Amino acid sequence: MFMFEKAVQGSRRYWIWVGSLLVVISVAFLFYLYQLQNGLGVTGMSRDVSWGLYIAQFTFFVGVAASAVMVVLPYYLHNYKAFSKITILGEFLAVSSVTMCMLFIFVDMGQPMRVMNIILHPTPNSMMFWDMISLSGYLFLNAVISLIMLSSERKGVAPPHWIKPVIILSIPWAVSIHTVTAFLYNGLPGRSFWLTAILAPRFLASAFAAGPALLILLAMIMRKLTWFDAGKEAIQKLALIVTYAMIINVFFILMEVFTALYSNIPEDAAHLKFLFVGLEGNTELVPWMWASVLMAALSLVLLIVPRYRRNEKLLAFTCVIVFLSLWIDKGIGLIIAGFVPSPLEAVTSYIPTLTEISIVAGIWAIGMLMITVFYKITLSVRENLMA
C-alpha cells in the first residue's frame, strides 16, 4: 500500500515502541471481547450515568481532531511558511484522532453489529446522524489531503490544483465536527449542565488549546528522537495559539460558573457543585476537577508571561498541564456531571472499571500507533528527498 513500506523499516527502538503499543491493543481487544460477550454492564456505567469514559473520550478527541485547523488555516489561508513542515503532522493527527473517536463510539454501542442501521435508516432529526456525517467527512478530507500532499512532496512536484479547494473546505469542516458534537449534548431538554449555548464555542476553545499543545509535544518528541526539527518559530507560534485558546476557554468556563451560581437555579448549580464540592457526600470527581483548575491557572501564567512561554523546557511542561487540565475537564467531568444529579435528582457514583479503562487505553494505543506510523512515513519521505 501507499508508502507503507516505510513504516516497516525502523530501528530497534521503533520496533520496541510499536510492539508495546500492539501489546496494549491486544489486551484491550481481549477486554472488548469480554464486554461484547457479557454486555456493557461490565463497565462502570449505569441506568443514571448512561454514558461514561467512552463518550467523554470521544468528545475530547473530536477536539484534538478539529485542532488540525490551527496549523492548516495559517499555512494555507495566510501563507504562514513556518508551518510548512508541520501542517501534514496536524492533518495526520486529525486522521488518527477521528479514528479514535469512531472507535470510542463503536465500543460504547450495546449492539455494535447493528452499526449500519445508522446508514440504513438515516434520520436527519438526530444529531448523531449529523455527527456521523461530519466525522466521516472530516476523516475522508484529511486522509485525502495528507496523502496527496505527502505523495507530491515525495515526487518533488507541486500538489494538484484541485487539492486547494479540498483543503479550504476542511477548515469550516473542522469547526463543524466540534459544533455538531456539542449539539449532541446541548439539545437535550432535561440536562441543564449541557443546555448552554456556549457549549460549542467552549468545545472549540478547549480543542484549540489541547490540540496544538499536543502537537508541540509531538514536535518536541520528534526533535529529541529523530533528525526532524519543526523549528523554533513554528513551536512558538503554536504556543501563542495555545495561549489565546486557553484564555478564551477559561473565560468561557467562568461564564458558565457565573451564570449557574449567580442565578442560583438549583438544577443549574447542582452539576457544578457535584464537580467542585461534591453532592450528597459523593466527591469522586472533586480532586480531579480541582487538579484541572490548578493546572489551568498555572498554565495561564506560564503561557501569558512571554519569558516563560519562550523557554522551551518550561513550555513542554506547560503543554503537558494544558493537555491534562483539558482532558480532565472534557474527557471526564463534562460528560459525567451532565448525568449527576439525574433529572430525578439522584446522585449515582460512576467509577470506570478495569475493562473500560483497558479498552480506552487500547484505543489510545491505536491512535498512538497511527501517529507513529504516519510520522515515520513522513520523515522517511523527507529523508529520501534530502539524500
Add this chain to the structure above:
Amino acid sequence: MSISRRKFLGVAGAASALAIAGKTSIDALASGSSTKAGGGAAAATRWAIVIDSSKCLKKEGCKDCILACDKAHNIPRFDDPKHEVKWIWKEPYEDAFPEQQNPYDDANLKGEPFILLCNHCDKPPCVRVCPTQATWKREDGIVMMDWHRCIGCRYCMAACPYGSRSFNWFDPRPHIKDLNPDFPTRTKGVVEKCDLCEELLAQGKPPACVAACPEKAMVFGNLDDPESEVRELLRKHYTIRRKPELGTHPEIYYIV
C-alpha cells in the same frame, strides 16, 4: 420525438390508475393502524393516564401495578439498582416533581411514593434524538421501541428528562422470574421502555398497570374524546404533569 395522442392517453390512464391504487392502499394502511390502536368512539385517539395520588397512596406499600407490568412484559430483575430495568416504578414526590419543592409540606406529600412511567410525550425528545428511528411516536401517542433496530447508543436515555428508559446492561433473560410466553424478551445491549401495553390495547384491554390497581387510582383513556373518563377527571380536578416546562407535553397526569 413525438408521441401519439393514443399513446399519451394510455400512459396518462395508467398513471392515474396507479395513483388511485396508491391512495387506496394508503387509506387501508391508515385504517389498519387505527384498528391496531384500539379504535374508540372518537375520530382520533390520544391515549393518556390520569393518576389519582390520594387513591394510589391508600394501600401502603402496594406494588400491584409494578408487579403486573413486570409479569406482562418479562421485565428482568437485577439487584444492583445501576442495572435496573423498570417500566413503571415508585419515586418520592420531591424527586418526581423536583420543581414543586416546598420545605413545609412534610405532613403532606414529602417522601410519599409516586407512580412513574413513560409520559408518552406529545413532543418526545427521545424520538427526536434516536439515530435509527428505533423509537417513534404512534398516531395514538404511544412512544414505541423497536428492540431489533436499536443499536444501544443510549442517546434516548440522555434525552429523556424523566428517567423512563432502561438499558439492558446484561442479558436480561436469566433474570426474568416468571416468563410470560405471550410477550417477547429482550437481548442485552438494547434500550426498552413502557409501551402503554399496546399489545393489550390491540385486544381492546386496558394497560396491565391500570387493570391491576386495587384502588382504581389509574384511569386510562382517550384525550381526544371529550366524553372520556380521563377528560372528565381533568375537568374536575387540578392536575400536574412532570416537567411540563420542557415542552415535552407529557400525557401522564397526576391529581395531587
